[in-house]
Structure formats: structure tokens, C-alpha cells
Amino acid sequence: MASSWTRIHQELGAPPGTVTFEMIEQATAGIDGERDDLDWKRDLPKKAEAGEWNEFAKDVAAMANARGGLLIYGVRNDRTITGIDPDAVNTEHLYKWLRANTQPFVAGMDMYTRQSADGSVTLLIVDVPASPMAPHFVLGTSAREKQLHAFAVPFRYADHTGWLAEHEIDRAYRERYARQEASDRALERHLEHTREVVLTEGDPMVAWLIVVSRPSRPIPPLVPPPARHEVRYVMDAALGTAGKMLGEFRGPGLMRNALVGSPQVGLRRWVDGNFLQPFRGPHTNNRLLLVEFHHDGTVVYAVDVSRFVIRKDAVPTTSNLTPYVPVECQTVQIGVSEAVALTHEFRLTRRIDSSSDLTAVLVCKPEAHEQGGKFFPGLAPVSDLHGFTETPDNARAPMRILPVGSELPPGADSSVLVECAQALSAGLLNQFGVDSRIA
Numbered sequence: 304m305a306s307s308w309t310r311i312h313q314e315l316g317a318p319p320g321t322v323t324f325e326m327i328e329q330a331t332a333g334i335d336g337e338r339d340d341l342d343w344k345r346d347l348p349k350k351a352e353a354g355e356w357n358e359f360a361k362d363v364a365a366m367a368n369a370r371g372g373l374l375i376y377g378v379r380n381d382r383t384i385t386g387i388d389p390d391a392v393n394t395e396h397l398y399k400w401l402r403a404n405t406q407p408f409v410a411g412m413d414m415y416t417r418q419s420a421d422g423s424v425t426l427l428i429v430d431v432p433a434s435p436m437a438p439h440f441v442l443g444t445s446a447r448e449k450q451l452h453a454f455a456v457p458f459r460y461a462d463h464t465g466w467l468a469e470h471e472i473d474r475a476y477r478e479r480y481a482r483q484e485a486s487d488r489a490l491e492r493h494l495e496h497t498r499e500v501v502l503t504e505g506d507p508m509v510a511w512l513i514v515v516s517r518p519s520r521p522i523p524p525l526v527p528p529p530a531r532h533e534v535r536y537v538m539d540a541a542l543g544t545a546g547k548m549l550g551e552f553r554g555p556g557l558m559r560n561a562l563v564g565s566p567q568v569g570l571r572r573w574v575d576g577n578f579l580q581p582f583r584g585p586h587t588n589n590r591l592l593l594v595e596f597h598h599d600g601t602v603v604y605a606v607d608v609s610r611f612v613i614r615k616d617a618v619p620t621t622s623n624l625t626p627y628v629p630v631e632c633q634t635v636q637i638g639v640s641e642a643v644a645l646t647h648e649f650r651l652t653r654r655i656d657s658s659s660d661l662t663a664v665l666v667c668k669p670e671a672h673e674q675g676g677k678f679f680p681g682l683a684p685v686s687d688l689h690g691f692t693e694t695p696d697n698a699r700a701p702m703r704i705l706p707v708g709s710e711l712p713p714g715a716d717s718s719v720l721v722e723c724a725q726a727l728s729a730g731l732l733n734q735f736g737v738d739s740r741i742a
Contacts, residue, residue, distance in 0.1 A: 308654030310341040324417040331382040337462040340372025360404035364439040365457035365464045367409045371433035377426040386424035438475035509609045510667040514642035518600040520657035528598040534566045534573045537648045545644035561592035572597040604642035608634040617692040619683040627683035640724040663727045664706040684735040699736040
């Protein structure tokens with residue numbers, strides 16, 4: 304899938320979106336030279352002669368081994384646009400060359416042409432993602448090299464392509480194996496930290512929905528942290544996106560009444576909501592909600608999902624009046640949708656083109672398991688139907704809800720956002736024996 308934020312967007316100050324011919328024209332006039340993620344090519348790729356490296360495979364692997372980028376064919380090194388013959392573009396051959404000459408295959412690459420307004424000039428753009436499977440190596444093409452499985456690992460350095468030394472290859476492999484493990488640990492760490500924060504104060508009979516999302520590909524360390532106005536824009540945009548996703552639900556979303564609209568600084572993050580106790584002024588009486596936007600692209604969303612039922616004095620009980628911890632089903636669905644909307648808008652604003660991993664869970668305080676020395680019966684799902692609060696027939700009351708996960712692909716449209724939210728809410732509510740479609 305084509306990147307919505309590239310070096311050309313950054314250099315031109317353009318908003319996220321597809322690369323156009325006009326943008327490339329501006330870039331050739333305004334960008335001095337090449338970058339590690341932008342390479343001008345005069346001629347289309349050619350099939351390698353025996354014993355030579357396949358230059359196309361080398362260029363693609365080099366960018367995939369770094370942070371990704373664009374290969375633009377039809378532009379000379381002096382940035383003069385010469386164009387290419389559109390009839391000579393054979394993307395099927397290019398993909399075959401890549402599969403035959405690189406290991407592992409570079410997934411997620413996109414190729415497309417752009418034409419001038421009058422159709423007289425055509426350019427080929429090859430969009431290479433930064434690959435989580437790096438290092439990618441290029442195979443030798445001579446008979447002897449094929450027999451020995453000889454290979455080399457290309458890499459983009461500033462404005463040129465070089466080859467990794469043995470110790471650099473070793474480091475690249477170690478980084479690949481550690482990357483996913485580190486990402487999983489970071490997601491779990493954010494989840495545990497949020498669990499600790501939200502359970503340190505408040506009514507012990509309140510259950511919380513926590514949703515944490517994190518880019519599957521880390522943001523490069525040199526990318527500046529988000530500014531306050533960017534975070535404010537994300538929250539405003541997410542309100543609109545969540546509203547469209549939640550069109551079938553009645554009443555306003557949860558964030559509208561809980562977000563202050565002026566995010567505060569935190570530890571490598573921005574924080575908003577009405578959960579944390581203010582230094583001056585009373586604590587809010589509204590539903591509690593916490594939102595965090597981390598510099599590494601992580602989004603944390605936490606909201607209590609019991610307060611409405613508690614206020615209505617409609618907490619489910621057993622025959623001996625031992626209270627359950629109520630979980631409002633509709634609030635879970637709305638909260639998950641808002642968390643997905645925040646993830647989507649934050650990713651757009653931060654120009655993050657990788658997929659996002661999301662984890663959602665329901666938690667309550669340990670004290671809730673031992674109220675007044677009574678046995679804690681479990682978490683109870685409740686639904687609000689026409690103003691009446693009730694627990695669905697045949698619902699279960701589990702002692703613990705397992706975390707559920709989902710993935711939000713890059714470039715997700717509204718239907719994909721809804722599918723992601725439905726998958727997460729269903730994963731949580733189904734553990735109560737509740738069909739989320741009718742919750």
C-alpha cells in the first residue's frame with residue numbers, strides 16, 4: 304500500500320496523501336540531491352547480466368533495510384525530469400526479479416505510475432516500506448554464486464547505497480529477532496502501567512476498559528515528538544471519526560464530556576481526560592476517562608464502564624445480595640470505538656504508515672474481590688434497553704477477562720475501523736456469553 308507520508312511530503316510541507324506528479328515536480332526543483340529515503344533513477348530497471356547484482360533488488364533491499372523510501376524512475380541525478388516509456392513498465396517482471404534475487408521477500412512494496420497533466424511525461428514510483436524482516440540480502444546471479452548461495456546485504460547510507468559488513472549483518476539479525484519481542488513487551492508494559500494508574504483511586508466496585516495501541520514498526524528516533532496543537536487536533540478529529548463509527552448508538556460519545564481539550568505534558572507523552580485529581584478544584588462527578596499520546600506513537604485509552612449502573616443503584620447481585628462489579632456493554636462498545644478512532648487519527652497526524660497493534664482488557668481493583676469479607680462473584684454484563692438496566696439472560700459472570708488483540712492496517716478506511724472496533728468489543732463481551740451485536 305502506498306505511503307501517505309514520504310520524504311517528498313516532508314520536504315514540501317504537504318499534508319498526508321498520495322504522491323502526485325506535481326509534487327514530484329516541486330520536489331525536483333526544491334530538494335537538493337538525494338536522501339537515504341529518496342533515490343532518483345533516470346532509466347527503468349533492467350534485467351541483470353550473469354554474474355552481476357540485480358540493481359533493482361539491491362535498491363529495494365537497501366531501502367527496506369533502512370527506513371524505507373521512494374525510488375523514482377524518470378528523473379536524472381541532477382533532478383531533471385526525463386520520463387520513462389509507460390509501455391516498457393512491467394511490474395510483474397519487477398516483482399519476479401525481487402522474489403528471485405532477495406531473501407526474505409520485501410512485503411508491502413507498492414509500484415505505480417504518475418503522468419503529467421498533458422500525459423506527455425510518465426514516472427514510475429516504487430514505494431518501499433521499512434521492513435520488520437530486515438536484513439534483506441541480495442543473491443548472487445552467477446552459476447557459482449547460485450551454487451554457493453552467495454549473498455550480500457545492501458543498506459542506504461545518506462544519499463548512497465553501501466554493503467553491510469559481517470558485524471553489521473549480525474547486529475541487523477539480532478535487531479530483527481528482538482524487534483517483535485520488544486514491541487510485545489512495550490505494549491504489555493503500557494497496559495500494565497495504565498492498569499496500575501487507573502486502579503489506584505476511585506470506587507473499588509468500578510471496572511475499567513483499557514485499550515492500548517502501538518505502531519508495529521517503531522518511529523525513527525529522530526522524528527520530533529508531537530506538539531500540543533497536533534494532539535488537540537487528533538482529539539477533535541477522533542470525536543468526528545468515532546461519531547461516524549457509532550452512528551447506530553444513541554447519545555454522545557464518552558470523550559466529548561470527559562476530555563478537557565488542553566492536553567498536559569507527561570513522561571514522554573501528552574495526557575488529557577478528567578481522571579487524574581487536579582491540584583486545585585474538586586474531582587469530577589462525571590464518568591472518568593484518561594487518554595495518553597506517547598512520543599513513540601502509543602495511544603492509551605481508559606474509561607470506567609460501571610458508573611452509570613452504580614448511579615442508578617442497579618448493580619447486579621446474587622441471591623444473598625453480594626454485589627457484582629457491573630460492566631456496561633454499550634460503554635465498552637463505544638469506548639473501544641473511540642480508542643480505535645484515536646489510534647487512526649494519531650497515526651495520520653504523526654505520518655505513521657505501519658499497521659498498529661491494539662490490545663483491550665477489562666480490569667477492576669483487587670479489593671473488589673473481597674468487599675466486606677464477602678465472596679466476589681465476578682464481573683456482570685449489563686445493558687441499558689429503553690432506560691431499563693438488566694443483565695442479559697444466560698450471561699456469565701467471569702472472575703477475570705482475558706486481554707484481546709487486533710491489528711489496524713495502514714490506510715484503513717471507515718469500514719476497517721468499524722471492523723477493528725467490533726473485533727475488540729466482541730472479544731471482550733463474548734467472554735460474558737454476550738453477543739456484542741445485540742449488546
